[in-house]
Amino acid sequence: MNGMLSEQTPQLSAYMVPPRTRWSDTGHSEQAVPPPPVVCILPRPGNGDAPVETINAESVIWWNDIQTAFWPALRRARNTLPRYRLADEIDGMLHLPTVLRHVLAYTCRSPAPIRSLAMLTRETRYAKSTLEYQWRAACRKAAWEGRLEDFFDWLLLLHALRMKAPRVTWSYVATSLGVHEHTLTRLAHRLMGHSLAAATAIGPAKAWEAFRERFLNRLAGISPN
Numbered sequence: 001m002n003g004m005l006s007e008q009t010p011q012l013s014a015y016m017v018p019p020r021t022r023w024s025d026t027g028h029s030e031q032a033v034p035p036p037p038v039v040c041i042l043p044r045p046g047n048g049d050a051p052v053e054t055i056n057a058e059s060v061i062w063w064n065d066i067q068t069a070f071w072p073a074l075r076r077a078r079n080t081l082p083r084y085r086l087a088d089e090i091d092g093m094l095h096l097p098t099v100l101r102h103v104l105a106y107t108c109r110s111p112a113p114i115r116s117l118a119m120l121t122r123e124t125r126y127a128k129s130t131l132e133y134q135w136r137a138a139c140r141k142a143a144w145e146g147r148l149e150d151f152f153d154w155l156l157l158l159h160a161l162r163m164k165a166p167r168v169t170w171s172y173v174a175t176s177l178g179v180h181e182h183t184l185t186r187l188a189h190r191l192m193g194h195s196l197a198a199a200t201a202i203g204p205a206k207a208w209e210a211f212r213e214r215f216l217n218r219l220a221g222i223s224p225n
Contacts (some may be wrong), residue, residue, distance in 0.1 A: 040061075041063060042061070060073075061073045083109070083155065083158070084109060086216075087106075087109045093219070093220060095141065095221065097134035097137055097138060099126060099134055100131060100135060103120060103126060106124060107120060107155065112178075113152075113155055113156045113159050113177055115152055115178065116149070116152055117131065117132075117148060120152075135148045142219060142220070143221075144218045146219060150191070151215070153191060154211045157188060157199075157207070158207055158211060160177060160184050161200065162204050170184060191211075191214070192207065192210055
């Protein structure tokens with residue numbers, strides 16, 4: 001069955017701050033859950049305004065530049081998310097079968113985690129047999145016995161670790177992602193060898209390093225050290 005990959009809308013926020021309104025008054029910095037990347041659209045600064053460098057946003061542009069600067073700013077903000085950089089990296093793995101490469105990148109860019117191969121086939125309309133065949137071909141070429149299901153599990157766990165914050169419970173994170181807390185506990189143990197508490201203490205950056213070492217490099221044909 002031929003697949004269909006629709007255009008994905010990045011999960012981003014754009015704040016238009018009126019003149020004489022302080023950035024801190026927007027309440028952006030008070031959110032418990034890490035927000036999506038932010039583009040802040042500001043009037044030109046005047047005397048006494050806070051320096052742009054103090055604004056907690058991934059991209060800052062001026063109102064009068066919005067027609068030319070807005071979409072490049074969105075792309076810069078998008079690329080602060082590791083999963084979007086991962087999607088771009090997978091797009092560049094030309095040794096992977098074409099359909100497989102496209103659907104893996106699609107999975108990375110999905111605003112809501114794609115939790116299984118069944119979900120991916122429903123969204124992309126590619127046949128499960130096609131994706132499984134291309135995955136096996138990629139693993140044979142890399143001399144690796146990886147599981148396609150682990151790709152979805154890693155992304156789900158990494159998404160969860162990014163959402164976790166001191167005032168956010170694991171129960172809330174799991175519910176937001178459409179899974180049970182026990183599922184995240186099991187994934188942390190199986191993929192990282194840690195409890196959720198230990199994975200949280202290690203932090204998302206170290207978790208991404210583990211994903212790259214244990215999964216992505218093997219898919220790319222890079223032998224472990």
